[in-house]
Amino acid sequence: MNELCPRFxxxxxxxSKRWVGLILFELLNGAKRFSEMEAGLPISGRLLSDRLKLLEKEGIVERTIYSEFPVRIEYSLTEKGNALEPVIQEIQKWADDWITPQEIAERKA
Structure with missing residues (x-):
């Protein structure tokens, strides 16, 4: 059990880093360009870039560069990242069951 705690x-x-869950949720639907994610998430480009670098360093996200003109770069989940799908789905299920629209409205106020 001593080894489990540091890993957990x-x-x-x-x-739990801010925005990581939403980035993972976005990428569960397939590879996306940076601009697609930036448009779909309420996050600055700088912070999105920082989070993607973190996820890439952790082996959760991979960046693919296509030598086209202009150069196209897409981000997708690795096998390690895709393994988080049941976790993300369970969090979504929990949120659907337990987070009320009123709580969301209060958060935005």
Missing amino acids: EKAMEII
Whole structure:
């Protein structure tokens, strides 16, 4: 059990960083360009770039560069990233069951 705690802590450290969950949720639907994610998320380009670099460093996201003109770069989940799908789906299910529209409205106010 001693080995589980640091591993669990590391996992929570990664996925609990602000915006990481939403980025992962976006990428569950397939590869996306940076501009597509930036348009679909309420996050600055700088912060999105920072989070994508973190996820790439952790082996959760991969960046593919296509030598076209202009150059096209897409981000997608790795096998390690796709393994988070059931976790993200369970969080979504929990949110659907337990987070009320009123709580969302209060948060935005």
